[in-house]
Amino acid sequence: QQQVKQSPQSLIVQKGGISIINCAYENTAFDYFPWYQQFPGKGPALLIAIRPDVSEKKEGRFTISFNKSAKQFSLHIMDSQPGDSATYFCAALRGSSNTGKLIFGQGTTLQVKP
């Protein structure tokens, strides 16, 4: 019940295309869902995050869609660029806990071809 399942494992998109990464969770107590971007040899960087009281959040070319009833959320990268090539992790957090522990998905390696 603590898992976050992420798909696909890898994704190849042409420049200008839309990249879509999906995550599903089981624990309905999760109430904070961030996405992280990680480049090789670097730590993850917070990209965008959403709380379950909204169904969509957009920041520039990045959009999170959230479906509370289906317990799913996804990251959409519009107009994908070669510089977006990285590994993306979704995560979930139960804010009411006092641990602050993030549960990470398995990661998606995105390659954007020029």
Add this chain to the structure above:
Amino acid sequence: GAVVSQHPSWVICKSGTSVKIECRSLDFQATTMFWYRQFPKQSLMLMATSNEGSKATYEQGVEKDKFLINHASLTLSTLTVTSAHPEDSSFYICSASRGGKGSNQPQHFGDGTRLSIL
């Protein structure tokens, strides 16, 4: 944005050596810091959670005597890998959060330390 500095970025040492990794939050007070381990092409595996001034909480299967964590101030946590062996070679990443019960404070990550044990 919040900045977390991790040092060193890369270390190579002989088997049996102890290695200390530092994690500093540069522009905010980190009530909680986390230490992760990441193998190639895999997700982050949480090793332990540390709160300033108290003992770290280790995840199941992580040897607390092997991986010593100290969170002496609101801006600094250290991870010491004691008597390191080749199987301890990995990418270690820290993160820091303003924390607090009931809050959804984001975690901000350092750039990791590549540890290679010969």
